[in-house]
Amino acid sequence: MLDLKRQYRPLHQELLEAVDHVLETQQFILGEPVAAFERAAARQLGVAHVQGCSSGTDALWLALAAAGIGPGMAVITTPFSFFASVSAILRAGATALLADIDPGTFNLNPAAVEAVLNKPQDTPVRAILPVHLFGQCADWTSFARLGKDHGLKLIEDAAQAWGAQWQGVKAGALGDAAAFSFYPTKNLSAAGDAGMVATNSDEVAERARMLRQHGMRRRYYHDEIGWNTRMDGFQGAILMVKLKYIDGWNAARRTAAERYHALFAAAGLAEAGPYPTRGIVLPHEVPGSHHVWHQYVIRTARRDQLREFLASRKIGSEIYYPVPLHMQHALKSLGYSAGSFPEAERAAREVLALPIFPELREDEQQTVVTAIAEFLS
Numbered sequence: 001m002l003d004l005k006r007q008y009r010p011l012h013q014e015l016l017e018a019v020d021h022v023l024e025t026q027q028f029i030l031g032e033p034v035a036a037f038e039r040a041a042a043r044q045l046g047v048a049h050v051q052g053c054s055s056g057t058d059a060l061w062l063a064l065a066a067a068g069i070g071p072g073m074a075v076i077t078t079p080f081s082f083f084a085s086v087s088a089i090l091r092a093g094a095t096a097l098l099a100d101i102d103p104g105t106f107n108l109n110p111a112a113v114e115a116v117l118n119k120p121q122d123t124p125v126r127a128i129l130p131v132h133l134f135g136q137c138a139d140w141t142s143f144a145r146l147g148k149d150h151g152l153k154l155i156e157d158a159a160q161a162w163g164a165q166w167q168g169v170k171a172g173a174l175g176d177a178a179a180f181s182f183y184p185t186k187n188l189s190a191a192g193d194a195g196m197v198a199t200n201s202d203e204v205a206e207r208a209r210m211l212r213q214h215g216m217r218r219r220y221y222h223d224e225i226g227w228n229t230r231m232d233g234f235q236g237a238i239l240m241v242k243l244k245y246i247d248g249w250n251a252a253r254r255t256a257a258e259r260y261h262a263l264f265a266a267a268g269l270a271e272a273g274p275y276p277t278r279g280i281v282l283p284h285e286v287p288g289s290h291h292v293w294h295q296y297v298i299r300t301a302r303r304d305q306l307r308e309f310l311a312s313r314k315i316g317s318e319i320y321y322p323v324p325l326h327m328q329h330a331l332k333s334l335g336y337s338a339g340s341f342p343e344a345e346r347a348a349r350e351v352l353a354l355p356i357f358p359e360l361r362e363d364e365q366q367t368v369v370t371a372i373a374e375f376l377s
């Protein structure tokens, strides 16, 4: 599914030197290695401020808390994402409301969000948290309009979307605050857990900085109850090296995605979406969006059988996500049930992520497509 060693080998020496520098300077937590990465990351995204932290999950909590979201406020997000998109809202003390997805992009559907906004809610809605799922931005034109019309904060879950753009603006610079993950399988990845918050607001940035160090502005004087969620020096140093290469890696992912499109079309397997019948529905890039192909996710009716067939051929695939968030045991208290979000539930039955990473070779992609053609015939 993913061979991380292919990325590591050519960077071996450069990464060792970066790690060695951290050991030599003994700057293990925040410090210059993290500050240097934060400055470079902010420049690359075109955003005023960046704060490194310990994970994407913490970045989501930090972004929400720094933007002033907390108890007595509701946040609308998607049921079709990684668990943290919802759990971070609850961790911030807020109420999570869900709205269904667009079956074509798997992203939060603005019309469904609007329907939630137009219904009376027990807790006033204060923010929307769209996820840029699989590396493609959520429909920001619509979310920006909803945010403006209803006076809401917009928090981006950009964990999967380093380098993605909406109408020329990079993910991370679109909302009031954004959260990124550098989990080792992400497009831009650390050597362990790491994350960051991006924002154009001086105030949100200052609050995030304070909250990631136990609410301290001044050492050992605590203004608020924050948390310990600092990025460590090794991760800052490693990310700084990788930042030089990420645009090239994302371009290679686009090439790989275009190759899949062409190979599936040539094999006559691609069918018009959004729902599959006998073939497969391919992922697509929405006009105005720049996709970074964190995942290449197809839809197919006999998904589980296809996955088993691919596994028998030693071809990796993955299901993101098999259980929508409203049907997770841990989130029963949200009060939803099976049938609440039909698009998310159907997607959970039909999606399959195929191998995609910058170093994936054409012959490997051909093997994947040939195996799927064999299964479908």
Ligand SMILES: Cc1ncc(COP(=O)(O)O)c(C=O)c1O
Pocket: 055, 056, 057, 058, 060, 081, 082, 084, 085, 131, 157, 159, 160, 180, 181, 182, 183, 193, 194, 195
């Ligand atoms: C959409 C989404 N949100 C949040 C996270 C959480 O990031 P992390 O695993 O770094 O805590 C992830 C990654 O796992 C993710 O894919």
